[in-house]
Amino acid sequence: MRARDLVIGFPTVTLDTPALEAARLLADRDLPGLIVVDERDQPFTILPGTQVLRLAVPRYCQDDPALARVVDEAHADLFLRGLGDRTVRECLPEQPRELPIAEGRATVLEMAALMARTRSPLLAVVDNDVLVGAVTLHVLLDHALVS
């Protein structure tokens, strides 16, 4: 079994998608992350869900748990407003050394090794330079557990 056999359709966002829209997409569809594509519809990177939160949390609360504690409950509930009109571009962490992007011919083992190395439960799959979808940790495990 190869990546192209296990691939599922998966929503993409661009660098200019509003971060709040990305948060809605993650929540509505219970996704582990989003595929970020460039202007040629090629996968640029994977945006992990937790990194959308990072942008919404004021910087002074990110590093010091004690400071997050002093914000009262009512205001804390509204923290996603901190996203304002910022975009996916601003959510992205530093570009990692290796991206969770697999070729269509990648085997189950290659995909497992790539997920483990990049710690990403989501791989974008590219076949002949075209983004064809994603393979998630759950799809990979479902397949591997019946093999």
Add this chain to the structure above:
Amino acid sequence: MRARDLVIGFPTVTLDTPALEAARLLADRDLPGLIVVDERDQPFTILPGTQVLRLAVPRYCQDDPALARVVDEAHADLFLRGLGDRTVRECLPEQPRELPIAEGRATVLEMAALMARTRSPLLAVVDNDVLVGAVTLHVLLDHALVS
């Protein structure tokens, strides 16, 4: 809203749970990770799904994508057998500086900051030293998006 209001029941494993059983639990219930408890049922750490894969992938394939590629497709499909009778204890990555464990009184903002810092889409929630369940990224976003 506080952690204790958003908490959901969540399966736990111990350090001695077989890694293959952990993989089944992740797959069957579509979980982003598992709460690992110690012998006193206290949360010890969070096991991210991708780290179960790490243990199943032969070490020589983990670091070098070219070596994963030479394993033929039929054998690659069976990579989970590499887990053998190993346990969750052996899956755990180096203990991180900060664990994704929140107190019941943590606000939504505190939980968001903790998920962003630890990059964990899953927090174990402890109230009066008792594990009461978990808050996931999706539960947190669902709440924050309607506030």
